[in-house]
Amino acid sequence: MRVDNAFTHDPRVKREAQALADAGYDITVIADARQDPCVPDNETVDNIRIRRIRKSSRIPYWSIVRPLLEEHADIYHGHDIDSLFPVIAAATRGGRKVKAVYDSHELWSGHAPDKIHAKRRQLLRFEGAMLRRADALITASPAYTEAIVERHSYKGPAQTLLNVPRMYTDAELRPHWDAREANPLVIVAYVSVFQHGRGAVPLIKSLAHLPKHFVLDLIGPIPQPEYEKLMRQAAAPFDDRVRFVGQVPAAEIMYRLAASHISAVPIEPLSLSYRLTAPNKLFDSLMAGTPILASDMHIIADVTRAERAGEVCNVADPADVARAIKAAYGHRWEYGRNGRAAAMARYNWDAEKDKLLGLYEELLPS
Numbered sequence: 001m002r003v004d005n006a007f008t009h010d011p012r013v014k015r016e017a018q019a020l021a022d023a024g025y026d027i028t029v030i031a032d033a034r035q036d037p038c039v040p041d042n043e044t045v046d047n048i049r050i051r052r053i054r055k056s057s058r059i060p061y062w063s064i065v066r067p068l069l070e071e072h073a074d075i076y077h078g079h080d081i082d083s084l085f086p087v088i089a090a091a092t093r094g095g096r097k098v099k100a101v102y103d104s105h106e107l108w109s110g111h112a113p114d115k116i117h118a119k120r121r122q123l124l125r126f127e128g129a130m131l132r133r134a135d136a137l138i139t140a141s142p143a144y145t146e147a148i149v150e151r152h153s154y155k156g157p158a159q160t161l162l163n164v165p166r167m168y169t170d171a172e173l174r175p176h177w178d179a180r181e182a183n184p185l186v187i188v189a190y191v192s193v194f195q196h197g198r199g200a201v202p203l204i205k206s207l208a209h210l211p212k213h214f215v216l217d218l219i220g221p222i223p224q225p226e227y228e229k230l231m232r233q234a235a236a237p238f239d240d241r242v243r244f245v246g247q248v249p250a251a252e253i254m255y256r257l258a259a260s261h262i263s264a265v266p267i268e269p270l271s272l273s274y275r276l277t278a279p280n281k282l283f284d285s286l287m288a289g290t291p292i293l294a295s296d297m298h299i300i301a302d303v304t305r306a307e308r309a310g311e312v313c314n315v316a317d318p319a320d321v322a323r324a325i326k327a328a329y330g331h332r333w334e335y336g337r338n339g340r341a342a343a344m345a346r347y348n349w350d351a352e353k354d355k356l357l358g359l360y361e362e363l364l365p366s
Contacts, residue, residue: 001013001016001017001028001029001030001077001078002012002029002030002064002068002076002077002078002079002083002086002087002290003030003031003078003079003080003083003223004079004080004082004083005031005032005034005312006031006032006033006034006039006182007031007050007052008034008039009247009250010079010255011163011165011280011282012105012163013029013079014048014082015216015316015349015353016077016103016161016167016344016353016356017029017048018019018046018048019260019317019353019356019357020356020357020360021026021046021047021048021262022047023357023360024149025299025328025360027047027048027049028048028049028051028071028073028112029041029048029049029050029051030053030067030068030071031049031050031052031053032052032053032054032066033050033052034260035053036129038045039052040052041053041223042237048238051067053067055180060100061085061086061089063249064083064086064359065086065089065090065093068070068086068089068090069093069094070088072092072094072280073094074097074098074099074364075098075099075100075360075363075364076088076090076091076094076098076099076101077101077103077124078100078102078103079103079105079269079312079363080103080104080105080106080108081104081108081120081123081124081176081270082107082119082120083126084102084123084130084131084134084303084314085123085126086198087102087161088100088102088130088133088134088297089102089136089267091133092133099135099136099364100133100134100135100136101135101136101137101138101314101359101363102131102133102134102136103132103136103138103161104139104140104141104144104148105131105135105139105140105142105147106129106137106140106161106275107139107143107144107147107177107272107273108123108124108273109124109127109139109147109151110147110272110276110314111271111272111273112269112271115149119285124282127152127187128151128152128153128154128308130331131148131152131154131272131356132154133151133154133155134156135157135363136156136157136158136159136359136362136363137149137154137156137157137158137159137161137344138158138159138160138356138359139159139161140160140162140163140277140278140279140306141160141162141276141277141299142160142299143278143298143328144160144273144276144277144278144301145158145159145160147272147276155309157359157362157363159355159358160351160355161355161358162278162283162347162352162358163228163278163279163283163285164280164283164287164343164347164348164349164351164352165254165280165283165343165349166348166350167232167287167342167344167348167349167350168254168287168288169190172264173254173255173258173289176223176255176256176258176259177258177289179259179304180258180259180260180261182285183259183261184213184214184330184335185212185214185215186211186214186215186262187215187217187255187259187260187261187262188214188216188217188260188261188262188263188264188268188293188325189217189219189254189257189260189262189263189264189290190203190216190218190220190263191217191219191220191256191263191284192218192219192262192281192282193220193221193222193223194218194220194221194222194223194224194231195223195224195227196226196227196229196270197224197267197268197270197271197274198235198267198268199264199267199268199295199315200218200227200230200232200266200325202232202266202268202315202318203216203266203315203317203318203321204216204218204234204235204238204242204294204319205234205318205319205321205323206319206321206324206325207238207241207242207322208237208282208318208319208322209318209321209322209323210238210322210326212241212280214241214325215240215241215242215243216241216242216243217245217256217260217335218231218243218244218245219245219246219247219256220245220246220247221246221247222244226255231244231366232244251286253283254287254288255279257284257285257288257290258288258289258290260288260289260290261290261291261329261332262291262293262310262325262328262329262332263271263281263284263285263290263291263292263293263294263310264292264293265279265281265282265285265292265293265294265300265304266293266294266295266313266315267279267295267297268295268315268316269295274297275297275298276298276299277297277299277300278299278300278303279300280305282294282299282300282303283343284301285310285339286307286309286339286342286343287295287339287340287343287344287348288339288340288362289336289337289339290334290336291309291311291328291329291331291335291336291339291341292308292309292310292322292325292328292335292339293311293313293325293328294310294311294312294313295313295315296312296313296314296315307338307339307342308334308335308341309335309336309338309339309342310324310328311325311327311328311331311335311337311340312324313326324334326366
């Protein structure tokens with residue numbers, strides 16, 4: 001596998017790598033090195049070998065392709081558009097029987113301009129040609145799969161792997177449910193990488209229409225300084241009712257959601273990728289048994305309504321966001337039970353990983 005990050009905060013890639021390792025595949029993840037002594041260049045975790053590399057070659061991509069070739073892999077599995085060219089190049093140089101998989105977590109051809117830097121624009125010009133050289137396509141949303149297949153007239157195997165969590169037992173979550181019920185405040189939690197299109201500003205402004213014991217926990221990093229300024233300006237009138245928690249370890253997120261009364265998933269229709277997204281926090285919220293505040297967009301709204309797991313709102317209207325929060329809180333027992341039942345039956349990694357294993361068996365039937 002190739003992933004364009006350090007592999008330390010990427011639960012989707014970790015779940016896929018772990019599922020394949022548990023099934024008997026020999027997995028190496030080629031990730032990016034970090035100037036951090038706590039993140040070694042080489043380590044093995046749960047039978048997954050991790051090599052972190054530095055992009056130092058003057059030849060574009062050679063510092064990525066070379067370590068991929070050194071693995072003499074049967075399959076090169078590239079995560080997102082930034083990894084597609086290196087895995088195609090490695091598979092091509094590796095021999096006729098070597099396979100390449102394109103795993104697109106986003107709909108890059110339909111993304112907001114602030115997420116498409118110059119290098120990605122170049123890569124997107126050749127996404128179709130590279131995809132047609134690949135042996136399989138994986139995406140994180142059924143709508144992404146449909147859009148990519150149609151855009152590039154792709155004829156090969158295509159599989160959607162929803163970004164769903166592992167199974168959590170009632171015993172694991174009960175202490176956090178108990179803490180939620182004992183809390184005199186009503187906690188609205190929003191877990192995200194906060195940037196344009198994530199709906200944090202109207203969510204903050206909705207507090208003006210909610211009782212004072214409703215508070216908002218914003219959990220995650222804010223990589224865009226201009227968006228952080230907008231968030232803090234919106235939060236200024238509400239004092240300690242808006243809590244900027246910052247990034248927390250991935251292992252804590254499920255427990256924080258379980259300890260919250262409402263989980264917000266207020267993605268805005270900023271781009272086609274956002275409109276078609278099936279975000280992991282939607283499925284984390286179901287597993288946590290926490291009612292959902294959902295924006296009225298395709299899969300987010302469809303799942304929330306179909307499972308009767310929360311309320312859908314017009315995320316551009318803070319008053320309507322507040323209405324939905326109050327309605328979700330009023331039906332919290334029903335919505336929480338319904339969402340958790342759906343997660344245990346369908347929206348969990350135990351059910352989803354079989355799709356990945358089936359695809360790999362199709363690629364390497366021997």
